[in-house]
Amino acid sequence: MATAVHDAADTGRDARRAELEDTARRLAARFEERGRQGYDKGEFVAENIRDLVDSGLTAVNVPRELGGFEADLEENTRLLRIIAGGCGSTAFTLAIHAVLTGSMRSDLSAAVRERMFGAVRDGAFVVGPFTDEGSGGNWVRPSTTARRTEDGFVLDGLKHFATGYDAATHLVLTAGLDDEHLEPPFNLAAFFVEKPASGIEVAAHWHGFALPMTGSHSLRLDSLPVAAEDSVFPDGLTPLFVMARQQWGHYCFAAVFLGLAERAYELALERTRGRSTTAVSDLARLPGIQFAVARMRSSLATMDALLTEYATRHVDPGEDLPAFVADTCVPKYYITNEAEHVVATAFEVIGGSGIRDGSRIGQIWRDVKAGPLLPFSNDMAREFIGKATLGISPVETPRWV
Numbered sequence: 001m002a003t004a005v006h007d008a009a010d011t012g013r014d015a016r017r018a019e020l021e022d023t024a025r026r027l028a029a030r031f032e033e034r035g036r037q038g039y040d041k042g043e044f045v046a047e048n049i050r051d052l053v054d055s056g057l058t059a060v061n062v063p064r065e066l067g068g069f070e071a072d073l074e075e076n077t078r079l080l081r082i083i084a085g086g087c088g089s090t091a092f093t094l095a096i097h098a099v100l101t102g103s104m105r106s107d108l109s110a111a112v113r114e115r116m117f118g119a120v121r122d123g124a125f126v127v128g129p130f131t132d133e134g135s136g137g138n139w140v141r142p143s144t145t146a147r148r149t150e151d152g153f154v155l156d157g158l159k160h161f162a163t164g165y166d167a168a169t170h171l172v173l174t175a176g177l178d179d180e181h182l183e184p185p186f187n188l189a190a191f192f193v194e195k196p197a198s199g200i201e202v203a204a205h206w207h208g209f210a211l212p213m214t215g216s217h218s219l220r221l222d223s224l225p226v227a228a229e230d231s232v233f234p235d236g237l238t239p240l241f242v243m244a245r246q247q248w249g250h251y252c253f254a255a256v257f258l259g260l261a262e263r264a265y266e267l268a269l270e271r272t273r274g275r276s277t278t279a280v281s282d283l284a285r286l287p288g289i290q291f292a293v294a295r296m297r298s299s300l301a302t303m304d305a306l307l308t309e310y311a312t313r314h315v316d317p318g319e320d321l322p323a324f325v326a327d328t329c330v331p332k333y334y335i336t337n338e339a340e341h342v343v344a345t346a347f348e349v350i351g352g353s354g355i356r357d358g359s360r361i362g363q364i365w366r367d368v369k370a371g372p373l374l375p376f377s378n379d380m381a382r383e384f385i386g387k388a389t390l391g392i393s394p395v396e397t398p399r400w401v
């Protein structure tokens with residue numbers, strides 16, 4: 001009997017998952033069409049985000065007890081790959097929302113949890129400006145400060161990138177507490193707030209070579225008040241909580257760049273099959289084309305297997321947090337770099353038409369460049385993986401001697 005109940009629940013979940021993936025495919029086709037107009041102008045993908053909200057795709061991480069689907073990490077990566085096939089900017093913007101809503105289901109205070117997921121269930125869109133102009137990718141050591149007041153904190157600083165800010169209804173903001181007893185990075189704090197009406201402004205509008213439609217503006221926080229109950233994690237423990245959630249950032253970001261590479265491969269096949277020139281009756285019969293296709297296919301299969309393996313079997317931080325973080329770096333590091341190779345090969349197969357204005361492969365070629373720059377950037381990933389393998393603590397100082 002128990003098995004029958006379990007099977008019925010599984011079947012229902014499989015059907016819902018298939019439905020969500022179909023929706024994502026339908027939207028990806030629409031987003032690709034829209035991108036033809038918006039990409040070169042660097043228009044923010046506001047309409048796409050509205051479609052994602054209306055379709056329920058932004059609510060997939062709402063916990064079951066709040067009426068949600070509670071998508072797991074692997075399910076999130078599948079959806080992001082599909083959306084990236086249509087539009088890298090939309091997929092990356094959605095990825096940030098997915099990372100925040102997926103990774104913050106556990107360990108939040110009951111009040112923040114209900115506030116966050118009640119809002120997400122009702123159509124909220126959450127963005128996460130963590131990186132400061134003064135911290136770069138080392139955002140666990142923010143230059144933005146949080147000064148204590150009677151009923152909360154006041155934040156000041158310059159957030160370098162706020163992907164999706166124009167569509168945001170809520171933000172998760174990071175800052176360093178100015179408490180003397182908390183040495184960096186243990187002074188890191190995170191706050192979940194409704195998009196404030198004042199105390200925050202766009203300091204520089206986003207113009208990007210890659211992912212140009214993400215609206216990743218820089219934000220100035222100027223005496224921005226936040227309430228004490230907006231603080232997401234206990235004082236002093238935020239870096240540990242953040243590290244224990246790194247799998248969400250690493251696998252969801254990897255999914256976006258794998259999705260871009262998968263689309264590049266499809267485009268290369270579409271452009272080649274049945275194409276002839278005055279010199280060659282069928283381009284697909286050329287060994288160079290066949291070898292390139294084989295290389296891309298093998299590479300994509302490897303990336304697919306790697307991401308699926310990590311997103312299903314390397315999600316629990318366990319006892320050894322630095323070793324776990326190093327583990328999560330593996331697919332992010334491998335996939336974001338390997339995706340660039342696949343896209344470059346697809347570009348070569350497509351040939352000169354790929355360079356023409358508005359070509360989809362040209363957009364993908366630009367977008368895929370952002371992968372290795374996102375956290376953990378290549379050097380940081382290599383350091384974590386190398387040190388974990390050699391048995392050296394990544395927090396040991398000095399770092400290199």
Ligand SMILES: Cc1cc2nc3c(=O)[nH]c(=O)nc-3n(C[C@H](O)[C@H](O)[C@H](O)COP(=O)(O)OP(=O)(O)OC[C@H]3O[C@@H](n4cnc5c(N)ncnc54)[C@H](O)[C@@H]3O)c2cc1C
Pocket residue numbers: 096128129130131132135136137138139161162163164208210211214216370373374375377378379380383
């Ligand atoms: C399109 C786009 C959207 C983004 N959106 C967001 C967003 O919404 N929210 C957000 O918080 N961030 C966002 N980012 C920022 C992203 O997180 C940063 O690009 C990333 O963290 C790297 O920081 P940086 O580019 O300032 O480079 P830096 O950190 O300045 O790095 C420059 C170079 O120095 C190396 N380096 C720096 N520090 C170390 C170190 N400790 N050890 C080894 N090597 C190091 C790096 O590997 C790199 O080669 C976005 C970035 C892009 C490209």
